[in-house]
Amino acid sequence: xxxxKSITLQNVRKAWGETVSLRGIDLEILAGQxxxxxxxxxxxxxxSLRVIAGLEDVTSGRVLIGDQxxxxxxxxxxxxxxxxxxxxxxxxxxxxxxxxxxxxxxxMQRQERLARLAEVAxxxxxxxxxxxxxxxxxxxxQQRVALGRAVVSRRPVCLMDxxxxxxxxxxxxxxxxxxxxxxxxxxxxxxxxxxxxxxxITMADQVVLMNQGQIEQVATPQQIYAAPxxxxxxxxxxxxxxxxxxxxxxxxxLDKRSEGVQIGVRPEVLSExxxxxxxxxxxxxxxxxxxxxxxxxxxxxxxxxxLAGNRSVLPGEELRFSVAPSDIHVFDVASNGRxxxxxxxxxxxxxxx
Amino acid sequence: MQxxxxxxxxxxxxxxxxxxxxxxxxxxxITTLWNSFxxxxxxxxxSRWAGLDNYDTLIADPVFWxxxxxxxxxxxxxxxxxxxxxxxxxxxxxxxxxxxxxxxxAYFTPTVLPMIAVANIWMxxxxxxxxxIDQITGxxxxxQSNILGQSDTALVGVMIVTIWKEAGFFMxxxxxxxxxxxxxxIEAARIEGAGPWTIFRRVTFPLLMPTxxxxxxxxxxxxxxxxxxxxxxxGGGPDNASSLLxxxxxxxxxxxxxxxxxxxxxxxxxxILAALAIGQFFFFDRKVHYK
Ligand SMILES: Nc1ncnc2c1ncn2[C@@H]1O[C@H](COP(=O)(O)OP(=O)(O)O)[C@@H](O)[C@H]1O
Ligand SMILES: [Mg+2]
Numbered sequence: 001x002x003x004x005k006s007i008t009l010q011n012v013r014k015a016w017g018e019t020v021s022l023r024g025i026d027l028e029i030l031a032g033q034x035x036x037x038x039x040x041x042x043x044x045x046x047x048s049l050r051v052i053a054g055l056e057d058v059t060s061g062r063v064l065i066g067d068q069x070x071x072x073x074x075x076x077x078x079x080x081x082x083x084x085x086x087x088x089x090x091x092x093x094x095x096x097x098x099x100x101x102x103x104x105x106x107x108m109q110r111q112e113r114l115a116r117l118a119e120v121a122x123x124x125x126x127x128x129x130x131x132x133x134x135x136x137x138x139x140x141x142q143q144r145v146a147l148g149r150a151v152v153s154r155r156p157v158c159l160m161d162x163x164x165x166x167x168x169x170x171x172x173x174x175x176x177x178x179x180x181x182x183x184x185x186x187x188x189x190x191x192x193x194x195x196x197x198x199x200x201i202t203m204a205d206q207v208v209l210m211n212q213g214q215i216e217q218v219a220t221p222q223q224i225y226a227a228p229x230x231x232x233x234x235x236x237x238x239x240x241x242x243x244x245x246x247x248x249x250x251x252x253x254l255d256k257r258s259e260g261v262q263i264g265v266r267p268e269v270l271s272e273x274x275x276x277x278x279x280x281x282x283x284x285x286x287x288x289x290x291x292x293x294x295x296x297x298x299x300x301x302x303x304x305x306x307l308a309g310n311r312s313v314l315p316g317e318e319l320r321f322s323v324a325p326s327d328i329h330v331f332d333v334a335s336n337g338r339x340x341x342x343x344x345x346x347x348x349x350x351x352x353x
Numbered sequence: 354m355q356x357x358x359x360x361x362x363x364x365x366x367x368x369x370x371x372x373x374x375x376x377x378x379x380x381x382x383i384t385t386l387w388n389s390f391x392x393x394x395x396x397x398x399x400s401r402w403a404g405l406d407n408y409d410t411l412i413a414d415p416v417f418w419x420x421x422x423x424x425x426x427x428x429x430x431x432x433x434x435x436x437x438x439x440x441x442x443x444x445x446x447x448x449x450x451x452x453x454x455x456x457x458x459a460y461f462t463p464t465v466l467p468m469i470a471v472a473n474i475w476m477x478x479x480x481x482x483x484x485x486i487d488q489i490t491g492x493x494x495x496x497q498s499n500i501l502g503q504s505d506t507a508l509v510g511v512m513i514v515t516i517w518k519e520a521g522f523f524m525x526x527x528x529x530x531x532x533x534x535x536x537x538x539i540e541a542a543r544i545e546g547a548g549p550w551t552i553f554r555r556v557t558f559p560l561l562m563p564t565x566x567x568x569x570x571x572x573x574x575x576x577x578x579x580x581x582x583x584x585x586x587x588g589g590g591p592d593n594a595s596s597l598l599x600x601x602x603x604x605x606x607x608x609x610x611x612x613x614x615x616x617x618x619x620x621x622x623x624x625i626l627a628a629l630a631i632g633q634f635f636f637f638d639r640k641v642h643y644k
């Protein structure tokens with residue numbers, strides 16, 4: 001088994017005439033790790049993946065796989081595999097022929113080819129379907145064939161572009177675990193594109209968060225959740241999304257000195273505390289079973305809070321909250337970055353201060 | 354009750370198309386078959402039952418065998434060549450090249466032209482002494498040629514014109530089919546390490562098989578059906594060297610006015626076409642992947 005190889009993008013730009021899809025990407029994808037490229041639709045995830053694959057040329061910048069500069073190489077020379085969103089199975093070939101397509105192109109000996117096929121078919125539970133055409137398979141089975149074709153060649157890098165988006169929710173959960181298991185068992189470098197934060201957070205060792213052709217943050221799922229680097233990262237990860245409040249929302253707690261910042265608090269970390277420093281008025285409440293989602297008004301700014309259990313609140317009621325200092329995120333509006341301001345955090349946390 | 358009504362509706366809807374098909378295809382075909390068993394009426398001599406006499410005449414007719422063999426050579430010479438050229442042109446103009454629209458249109462032009470016009474254009478190439486071919490070869494001091502006037506080259510001359518006309522037509526079908534192949538299939542093949550030739554051989558060409566079947570059935574039928582250009586180019590001559598089956602049928606029917614024998618020849622033509630079309634479907638069926 002080839003060990004995974006690292007992938008490096010150096011100041012990669014990609015433009016189609018006026019449309020700029022990648023605005024200077026610098027990225028280090030670690031060898032043998034599961035990296036998810038996450039972002040909203042149209043942010044350039046697929047373009048990044050296709051640039052790595054060699055299906056698109058870069059406008060400027062360099063792409064390295066391992067220590068090798070592959071910027072000018074064809075997809076075939078880059079020695080990687082790819083799973084497409086549409087699966088891209090060859091409709092005229094049987095499942096077995098689809099899986100060994102690459103091995104045949106590489107003129108592998110028939111015996112070894114059949115051994116590899118049997119092994120992969122066993123691994124992905126495709127053995128009963130080897131003689132069928134893709135059209136005679138369910139969506140989940142087609143997905144497995146695409147996975148089989150990607151892993152049978154044992155290439156060091158595997159790229160996937162939203163591979164689960166055509167499956168129903170139940171199958172998606174199942175395949176998510178299966179893909180993760182496969183990657184860990186085989187040890188290749190995985191670059192996985194998705195717009196679904198759940199997929200990225202549950203599967204990846206490292207998440208690359210993209211927005212409008214730029215990278216917002218590269219970190220582990222835990223780090224992105226605990227310390228988002230930008231307001232965008234703060235809102236994109238977590239459901240319901242983080243509250244981003246102007247200083248005025250905290251009334252007398254903050255003064256003029258703290259203009260030009262945004263304060264982020266996740267709905268699930270707001271805990272009710274009669275002596276809390278932070279007050280807001282209830283607008284409406286929604287009972288969700290395990291917890292209650294409360295919409296509030298904090299000095300004119302909308303605020304969401306997720307309260308444990310069936311806490312019945314009435315519109316117009318005033319609630320007071322305390323927040324742990326580690327759960328308060330401060331962002332600088334001008335630089336669009338994270339601020340470290342313990343004094344400001346302490347004033348909001350209030351009760352503990 | 355409900356079912357009967359549905360049947361009646363279905364038949365009523367089918368009726369107009371059915372009437373025209375019967376009137377212009379099936380009735381004439383059966384009439385032709387019937388006529389082939391009678392003699393041609395001449396002057397005061399009425400037509401009478403001839404049994405298989407016309408077919409005996411046909412088997413003994415050297416011209417019939419000559420045009421049949423001509424037609425087979427014509428088919429062999431034009432069909433594969435025009436299909437291959439069509440495929441190559443389609444793959445070529447399906448790429449991202451500058452002036453793609455212009456090239457497509459240029460390749461398609463021969464198809465839009467009526468066969469008579471095409472033949473006239475090629476007369477201008479072929480004319481001995483003054484034609485384009487002779488003017489060019491003349492520059493190199495070569496002797497005059499008379500491609501259409503010599504029995505060993507006349508059929509080849511006719512075949513080249515046919516290929517020129519047919520290839521552009523078939524290209525359009527291939528082009529349409531190429532555009533239905535998802536680009537991700539080609540990309541997947543590229544990632545798997547396949548070069549352009551392997552992609553063509555293992556992905557593109559197999560996916561074009563239904564088109565190839567359609568085009569080749571058309572080509573076969575056309576090779577027995579297209580005779581317009583022979584009127585202009587050679588008139589079937591010299592000495593029937595470039596005459597084809599349908600052209601011979603025309604001559605028998607409307608020059609020699611032997612309608613019964615023409616009917617007999619037509620029955621043979623029909624039988625050949627039916628056999629070829631059915632045979633092709635069976636031959637290709639196992640190799641064609643339909644979506
Ligand atoms: N072939 C193309 N030609 C022009 N613009 C393109 C092309 N492919 C992608 N784009 C543009 O690049 C941007 C990023 O696209 P993409 O990488 O596909 O986004 P996503 O993150 O949804 O995968 C989009 O604005 C898209 O319109
Ligand atoms: Mg995409």
